[in-house]
Amino acid sequence: MTDDRPRPVKTTQTSLALVRAVRDSDGATLSELADRLELAKSTVHNHLHTLIDEGFLVRDGDTVHVGLEFLSFGEHARERNPLYATARRHVYTLAKTTGHEADFIVEENGRAYSLEYAIGEPSRRGLSESSPFRAGNRFYMHNCASGKALLASLSESRVREILGRWGLPATTDHTVTDESDLFDELEAIRRRGYAVNDEELLAGYRSVGAAVTSPDGEVLGAFSIGGPTYRMATDESAIEEIARLLETEISSLEATLF
Amino acid sequence: MTDDRPRPVKTTQTSLALVRAVRDSDGATLSELADRLELAKSTVHNHLHTLIDEGFLVRDGDTVHVGLEFLSFGEHARERNPLYATARRHVYTLAKTTGHEADFIVEENGRAYSLEYAIGEPSRRGLSESSPFRAGNRFYMHNCASGKALLASLSESRVREILGRWGLPATTDHTVTDESDLFDELEAIRRRGYAVNDEELLAGYRSVGAAVTSPDGEVLGAFSIGGPTYRMATDESAIEEIARLLETEISSLEATLF
DNA sequence: ACTGTCCGTTCGAAACGCGTGAACGGTTGG
């Protein structure tokens, strides 16, 4: 499934690798990129200029940045999701009522993409302390609460397909990396109705997630509520309370899907 | 300035052309794309599969769509703008208080990109009637209100550079297509403090825009308020009222820039 | 002023890989 059976277009791949590198380093110079990707400067030069010409990159002096042209495509992809407009509102109310962080994610190509994200009480945070999360973030399915909630609603064959494609990479030492352990947990999630992520994605971050399913049983996405461990209590009752909140919010959304 | 002095990477260009075609047709099949771009099916096949493999396109049966991978880059580009978080709130309040459509745009590479967009009273609209606008939209500078407001705040040389790069294409028969006419209008905009777009972008759409400038005179972006002609009155006083609203909102924002 | 070093840019030459078109297998509908 991972095979590039059709001959991959290498040139496009290097262009995209450049764009990724630019985003990940939050702005980079031509030489930096040539070093990092082990390409000749002239090669990078040509790629950068075509990407700049197309609007996907912007130059600011000697450094290049990700261009706003991406926004048009990103918004397009996001709004293609029929649930986005409503889910968005639910994210805001969840964040506001809990005071924690809330987001709505969907599965695409075996990965979890955050379509909307909100913080409940930014006033509590120092200005320098910004969240590592934002809309558009891509996660693995097995190490975040909403991802696990989604997996629990998918068929076993689909889950195996996804795990086969992406594996179970560990991002902390709490990450579940054993496939049968994960299947056990998915079973528990189905019983409980919600999933918990206890520092499995990011040390010091805890969250609770639950999936949205359409009347005909199709899984549409998942909401999660989370925050730093010092604000998200670990005891059963606190978790339960958040889960209950999620469930009522989700069932009110599901009621509109007739 | 428009020259592709450095050899453009054609392969990347066709990949991007494919992605554009997919977005513009809101999902397309391989054969459609091959027809439209006059490429061999095998060529399109290879491009699509690498783009899918990278997450920038998604396949749904025989049709491909824009992938959520774009969202990550789009959000990155958007949040790189230091004004985005605050401007966003102002867009919402402008939309709410006026009941019209409001947006915040910035200039990049001589084009105007909408960073945030909101509708005041969606309840008035039929569900099928959705706005042609959304965040991420890219406009020419000369035929939208905020674009003209931005041009009016830029140096003449920069304006000439932009017009030289992109021209003054007409999108309706109200579009200003003569360069000296436009310069006259920019002068008027500087006097008045705001710009008006009277069906110059889109027939039946009217809007008012004004620019945000930093304390040291740098132009940071522009807000606009607009709507269908049947809701946006054309008489002087109504326009003036909206302009005044814009100005107070903008000066409250500018006050926070110390 | 001169040198060293960094940046991006240009250019010719060489090989690699992209683009092609024809043929294939699968599915749908007449």
Next chain:
DNA sequence: CCAACCGTTCACGCGTTTCGAACGGACAGT
């Protein structure tokens, strides 16, 4: 059961990308 559509595969030849070396400009140290 054939026709028409879809996406897929493959070998071949040309075009493009890639490279490295040389260039010019900006800047800092001496």
